[in-house]
Amino acid sequence: DVKVTQSSRYLVKRTGEKVFLECVQDMDHExxxxxxxxxxxxxxxxxxxxxVKMKEKGDIPEGYSVSREKKERFSLILESASTNQTSMYLxxxxxxxTNEKLFFGSGTQLSxx
Amino acid sequence: xxQVTQSPEALRLQEGESSSLNCSYTVSGLRxxxxxxxxxxxxxxxxxxxxxxxxxxxxxRLKATLTKKESFLHITAPKPEDSATYLCAVQPLxxxxxxxxxxxxTSLSVIP
Numbered sequence: 001d002v003k004v005t006q007s008s009r010y011l012v013k014r015t016g017e018k019v020f021l022e023c024v025q026d027m028d029h030e031x032x033x034x035x036x037x038x039x040x041x042x043x044x045x046x047x048x049x050x051x052v053k054m055k056e057k058g059d060i061p062e063g064y065s066v067s068r069e070k071k072e073r074f075s076l077i078l079e080s081a082s083t084n085q086t087s088m089y090l091x092x093x094x095x096x097x098t099n100e101k102l103f104f105g106s107g108t109q110l111s112x113x
Numbered sequence: 114x115x116q117v118t119q120s121p122e123a124l125r126l127q128e129g130e131s132s133s134l135n136c137s138y139t140v141s142g143l144r145x146x147x148x149x150x151x152x153x154x155x156x157x158x159x160x161x162x163x164x165x166x167x168x169x170x171x172x173x174r175l176k177a178t179l180t181k182k183e184s185f186l187h188i189t190a191p192k193p194e195d196s197a198t199y200l201c202a203v204q205p206l207x208x209x210x211x212x213x214x215x216x217x218x219t220s221l222s223v224i225p
Contacts, residue, residue: 004156035215042117043157043200043215058212090156101147102213104156 003027006091006105013112019078021108023091029103030096032074034058034066036087037107043090049074050096081112115140115205117216125222126191134186134199134219142206146184147213148177149200157200191223 007022031050035043045058047066055066067075078085088109092102116139126132145164149157161170163179170177176187186199198220202213
């Protein structure tokens with residue numbers, strides 16, 4: 001089975017801190033995604049990567065950046081964390097083809113105080 | 114604008130009481146519609162993909178159906194272990210990448 005691993009289950013950070021969320025997948029998937037999930041809003045796409053060093057903005061990229069130096073690893077960076085970035089962050093991966101299902105990690109619950 | 118809505122927001126069923134969850138979508142062409150299950154504290158887990166109106170897929174007590182405007186997830190004789198949030202997502206035809214749009218989900222509770 002595909003495994004998508006997120007480095008932290010819970011994180012508590014201070015406003016203004018730089019935050020790194022790490023995600024690793026073990027099935028050689030081309031696509032990797034970062035979503036945030038908020039009650040009543042569903043999953044919203046932050047950034048997407050379809051290859052090493054490639055990235056595309058999703059629906060809500062403001063305040064975030066990403067890095068993909070290796071195929072299996074996709075990092076989400078909050079340059080200066082703010083309280084409105086408190087959320088559940090989910091990483092996902094998939095094969096590069098249409099209608100391919102997403103495999104999700106267990107999520108990182110980030111609280112910014 | 115591409116959009117996905119789900120109803121009801123929450124559903125509480127007695128064990129064995131069958132029901133349906135609704136997913137309504139507005140997209141300029143549909144590549145595929147997905148159903149995922151999400152347990153508390155976990156990431157969503159894939160259930161089904163539907164591609165065209167009239168298509169049906171089944172898995173244990175779950176059956177997903179698709180029309181041109183909506184999809185239903187039918188749950189027959191549910192058990193407590195079916196309690197979860199069920200997410201619907203669509204992939205529009207016109208997308209520059211493998212984008213899916215998620216609905217807000219339906220939280221299902223099955224009471225013994």
